[in-house]
Amino acid sequence: MKHYLASIFLLFFITVSFSAEIKIGIVDVNKILKEAPQTISANKKLEKEFGSRTEKLKAKIQILQADEKKYQKEVLTLSDDQKDKSEKSIQQKRIEVQRLERELREDMDLRRREEIGDLQEKINQTIDKIAVDEKYDLILYNGIAFASENVDITSRIIKSLGGTDSKTEDKKGSKEAPKPKKDAAE
Numbered sequence: 001m002k003h004y005l006a007s008i009f010l011l012f013f014i015t016v017s018f019s020a021e022i023k024i025g026i027v028d029v030n031k032i033l034k035e036a037p038q039t040i041s042a043n044k045k046l047e048k049e050f051g052s053r054t055e056k057l058k059a060k061i062q063i064l065q066a067d068e069k070k071y072q073k074e075v076l077t078l079s080d081d082q083k084d085k086s087e088k089s090i091q092q093k094r095i096e097v098q099r100l101e102r103e104l105r106e107d108m109d110l111r112r113r114e115e116i117g118d119l120q121e122k123i124n125q126t127i128d129k130i131a132v133d134e135k136y137d138l139i140l141y142n143g144i145a146f147a148s149e150n151v152d153i154t155s156r157i158i159k160s161l162g163g164t165d166s167k168t169e170d171k172k173g174s175k176e177a178p179k180p181k182k183d184a185a186e
Helices: 004-019 029-035 036-075 079-133 154-160
Strands: 024-027 138-141
Touching: 004 024, 004 029, 024 079, 029 036, 029 154, 036 079, 036 154, 079 154
Parallel strands: 024 138
Antiparallel strands: none
16 A cells, blocks of 8 residues: 555656656754854843853862862861861852752753744744745755755845855855755764
């Protein structure tokens, strides 16, 4: 039964390809997520939003490290009670730093996912618009082993999102030689 369905699909695909030219495009979403202007502004927004918390965490880490060094220097001269108090204090500070670090990382990850989700929605809308405007029959992204420059529309998507064309021009205005498209997973 599977072979029968596969044969029908193949026959349909061959018939369609002979009767009309199929326009296919490929999009490298990872490249868009790296080069889109929205990614750059989102990163700056996150840095600004979490900058003070990051600095406070760094200060607590420095205090912890200073306390640990001080303890290491004085450990031989401390009484058993003083050693216990110092060790407990250092351990509490270490736990506090780990907790703050974990909370900061979780909050940043959550916000980053929100920002990427917003950008992903814009990317999908842009792909849909280009597909309709330029009459594409099929646009694929992710999981592509190779795509020639003829079908790679990633640069157009980035440009539509407000970025600059990633194909750099030299001073004479000629473009660099095209490079083959690699899988996004590499």
